[in-house]
Amino acid sequence: MSSASAANIQIQLPDGTLAEHPADTTAMDVALGISEGLARSVIAADVSGLVVDADRPLGELAEGSDPLSLRLLTSRDEAALDVLRHSAAHVMARAVMRLYEGVSLAFGPTTEGGFYYDFDLSEKISEEDFSKIEAEMKRIIKEKEPFERFVLERDEARKLCDDLDQDLKVEHIDTGLSDQSTVSFYRQGEFVDLCRGPHIPNAGKIKAIKMMSIAGSHWKGDTSGRQLQRLYGTAFFDKKELKAYLGQIEEAKRRDHRVLGKQHGLFTISPDVGQGLCLWLPKGARVRVALEDFLRRELLSRGYDPVYSPHIGRVEMYETSGHFPYYRDSQFAPLYGSEVGGMLDAWSERLNEGTLDSDGEDKLMAAAKVFGAELPDYKPSASAEAKRKVLHDWQVNHERYLLKPMNCPHHCQIFKAQPRSYRQLPLRLFEFGTVYRHEQTGELNGMLRVRGLTQDDAHIFCTAQQVEEEFRATIELTKFVLQSVGLDDYRVQLSLRDPSSDKYVGSEENWDQAESALRGVLQGSGLEFNEEPGEAAFYGPKADFMVRDCIGRSWQLGTVQLDYNLPERFKLEYNGSDNAAHRPVMIHRAPFGSLERFTGMLIEHFAGAFPLWLSPEQVRVLPLSDKSLDYAVQVAKELEAAGLKVTIDNSGGKVQAKIRNAQLDLVNYMAVIGPKEAEAGQVALRDRIDGDLGSMPTAEAIARLQQEIATRQVRQVVKGDFSAAAVDSDAVGNEY
């Protein structure tokens, strides 16, 4: 870094021109050399892939004698927006420090939609304070003061932060930055902050800011650590962009599946049933049935075998699978065949911790007796380990069940139910399997994060040689499913193991084989995909479909996961052509993920207006008056007989009001009928999207709708132009 010598440096611009400059030349200097207008609009610079300040001497970045490739970033570049927002975070921090006493700064990074800064201060900031903070920020911006970078040795940096009473920054220098010999700071007026940068040339570049929200957070994400106040804001180069962004947030709110689900009677969650337990109302259930029927037919035609399994299973099975007690915190407590079961578990836990004294032990033994558990082999003098074994043996003989947290162990048992030959493989078992997980209360979110969910689950048992082909077929299936519901913007995330970690089960060889098979298939599939080392499940690599909805939010939906672990644990075997026992490979896959999450996502994607094939109310018959009611009933029967989901509006109002209500209820088609239609055996069809289609014979209307259903047309997705300001919805894993 400090090698910036008097020697000149070579700078190459995107158009290929190569020029020699003094080592202390900045990107701003280069811009000035081209035109003053360009210099005015320069925000930062991209130097060989690294975004830096426009006034950073470029010689500092030179390595050897290679020319530096320089790209000037203006407000048109996406990277520039990030620089702007981070600078806005500094401005916000500066404003907060002016307005409040004893502010300790934590971190202030950018997010997809803006930025935040975490503060430690005793006074509570509330949304009512936003206007005064914003006003202060605007004052700072108006000053157009520059952001000045300077670099200090660690010791000096530590001292500076200490002098500034920034204890969190001191701690960060001591811990997070312990491997850095020098660190950089940025000064803007009286405000100095430890910061990697880069920043905009001066605060005047910020043309639009808004404080968004306030929330609690924790120092370095540690929930047991210090509680901080996180202020969220956003900033843009242009007031129009800010307005568009706020519009998108409104749009997302308007599409909220919890709001639409209530409004259109799709689903509800009742506190009387329990948190995170979704009740599918008739209309929501119709959407689900359409999805299930569609997928079931597809799977049957693609060589899957349907199976069913119960909602509970013995704890021992999950001990074998390894899920219990590893994931115990996120499971519902076991169901005990005996009332003493829970007590024995707590007892065993205390023995394990060594927190049980002899008095407590006597009481527990007496209590166990009351509950009818005789423990003749339990010797108080024995080792804790021996005593726990006695308790465990009793449990094993007195069944304990788990609400099933996943379907795989059950399907493994189905595989095991008969001797298997290689001729039967691949064996593809599918089930809409309902599972229960005790998610933390704070994580629950409508249909998107629930405690009881139904996976469109299947497990493919195959030979190692078949993995590649099965994985390919699964990828094809998932593509087909997404296309059928009109989702065409997605990519695949391939999660691989972290080679330096030892948390993974299964041999190195298996992993290598699996990972290269998956990579090969994805390369051949033409799908856009990225690899994420370290993101794999402990039992195998996986591929997740990341889907972007029509307002630019990204969702994690379908998943395909390889598993070399469960077949091992359950000792699954098939007889090979060599008449010897072999271990199958298992593939978990779920194109929807869960019906709950998928439906919730679709509600938001379509803003509640489902395409005809998924719609819970496809046609509403609107009689002009009571006089046409008989004919309305007759038409409804004909439509129903043709397999359409149809209702009649027999309310007393005028047809205009009935149309309005049907439009607001997002009914796909309206069949308006009056004396004329009754006479001619026709219906006047009205399309939710295109309006009045005129009168036609009922049979013609039916054929038209059936055609639209059969081809699963997605005729309208209300798209907004929000690509510039994409917001990520919470990306949630759906592993097994």
Add this chain to the structure above:
RNA sequence: GCUGCUGUAGCUCAGUGGUAGAGCACUUCCUUGGUAAGGAAGAGGUCAUGGGUUCAAGUCCCAUCAGCAGCUCCA
């Protein structure tokens, strides 16, 4: 689970310690119509639950439950 905010009619929400409100939806009656709101009347609330303060609590305090936002988590 943690921090903060919220909980009033089926829905959306007013209501700053003194007799519980509006719009929409609903019911009944009138109206019987031709592609986005016809009219009138009526019914509907133990103000989330449980405690407390007060002459008096929807309103103030505490706890519990539930929801929302963020954090943390997500086999």
